Amino acid sequence: xxxxxxxxxxxxxxxxxxxxxxxxxxxxxxxxxxxxxxxxxxxxxxxxxxxxxxxxxxxxxxxxxxxxxxxxxxxxxxxxxxxxxxxxxxxxxxxxxxxxxxxxxxxxxxxxxxxxxxxxxxxxxxxxxxxxxxxxxxxxxxxxxxxxxxxxxxxxxxxxxxxxxxxxxxxxxxxxxxxxxxxxxxxxxxxxxxxxxxxxxxxxxxxxxxxxxxxxxxxxxxxxxxxxxxxxxxxxxxxxxxxxxxxxxxxxxxxxxxxxxxxxxxxxxxxxxxxxxxxxxxxxxxxxxxxxxxxxxxxxxxxxxxxxxxxxxxxxxxxxxxxxxxxxxxxxxxxxxxxxxxxxxxxxxxxxxxxxxxxxxxxxxxxxxxxxxxxxxxxxxxxxxxxxxxxxxxxxxx
Numbered sequence: 001x002x003x004x005x006x007x008x009x010x011x012x013x014x015x016x017x018x019x020x021x022x023x024x025x026x027x028x029x030x031x032x033x034x035x036x037x038x039x040x041x042x043x044x045x046x047x048x049x050x051x052x053x054x055x056x057x058x059x060x061x062x063x064x065x066x067x068x069x070x071x072x073x074x075x076x077x078x079x080x081x082x083x084x085x086x087x088x089x090x091x092x093x094x095x096x097x098x099x100x101x102x103x104x105x106x107x108x109x110x111x112x113x114x115x116x117x118x119x120x121x122x123x124x125x126x127x128x129x130x131x132x133x134x135x136x137x138x139x140x141x142x143x144x145x146x147x148x149x150x151x152x153x154x155x156x157x158x159x160x161x162x163x164x165x166x167x168x169x170x171x172x173x174x175x176x177x178x179x180x181x182x183x184x185x186x187x188x189x190x191x192x193x194x195x196x197x198x199x200x201x202x203x204x205x206x207x208x209x210x211x212x213x214x215x216x217x218x219x220x221x222x223x224x225x226x227x228x229x230x231x232x233x234x235x236x237x238x239x240x241x242x243x244x245x246x247x248x249x250x251x252x253x254x255x256x257x258x259x260x261x262x263x264x265x266x267x268x269x270x271x272x273x274x275x276x277x278x279x280x281x282x283x284x285x286x287x288x289x290x291x292x293x294x295x296x297x298x299x300x301x302x303x304x305x306x307x308x309x310x311x312x313x314x315x316x317x318x319x320x321x322x323x324x325x326x327x328x329x330x331x332x333x334x335x336x337x338x339x340x341x342x343x344x345x346x347x348x349x350x351x352x353x354x355x356x357x358x359x360x361x362x363x364x365x366x367x368x369x370x371x372x373x374x375x376x377x378x379x380x381x382x383x384x385x386x387x388x389x390x391x392x393x394x395x396x397x398x
Contacts, residue, residue, distance in 0.1 A: 144320045157273045187219060197212055223235050319336065
């Protein structure tokens, strides 16, 4: 059976994904041992399998095994997921509107004008709705669209990444909207950082870095000064997104569980977007290299399980990546297959000699019947691809 939901929030979930196809008795036992008595299944995604062998009766001699009840199965209509092709133009419109709002937000703060929270919340609501329909459309836009001003796009990109990660982790829509609002505001404090420090191409001095580190507290200060009608969690996301579990973060050197969960999601997304974006002082990393770096922070800066779940959300090969197959063919990653991160949905665009096809082919690498033995050999940097991967997302805008 395909378990769509176990009725637990993402902080108290037995898996790194919200849903999973169960094929082994041990997987059911895992749920039972986790105290889960009820699950929701999606019959459309379930497959016909022989009945599982009866589970041996637990030994009463061991209290830990004295469980006499399996989870109840509840049939639930699962939220419909639309194709990338269907969602992409809607996502593009939502991203464009949110980008305009991001620019207006920064301008208002620079002129000490009041922030129009309702407009920002309206944009966040659209982003949440888009991610709910198709998790990959907006994250593909982040990689495919080219912007010159990091000031406006960074907070929006972090918001998109955070909402997508939160959706994968099982946050409710209400929690996603709080997270989206907090991430849109998380770097507002940088408007109070001198430009010569903010955009310095070389390494910051100790004094300059101390000033830069103050931006998270300044973000929370701006939101507090304006007496905005927002949840306290929104302000905490802004203030604590640079806190790290080993106490090395700032501004308050929080440790471990002192760091609010939503701020951790923002922190992971913030690092990922900063690493993969072109800046005045460095060229953006390829996504899989950025994920390797984030993985190196596992257990020091971020909780291991949270890093694992973030990688699950972003995907080893994010949408928009150009990959070379084992046969030499080039392909563009279209969607992440959540159950199998190494085998995404791809569009094969060239032959082994680099000659672009006039008609491309969609292939789900996770399905042996489709993949023709293809595997991903490596990620191809955009400068080597010889084409713009965005051109293969040429879905008509609404």
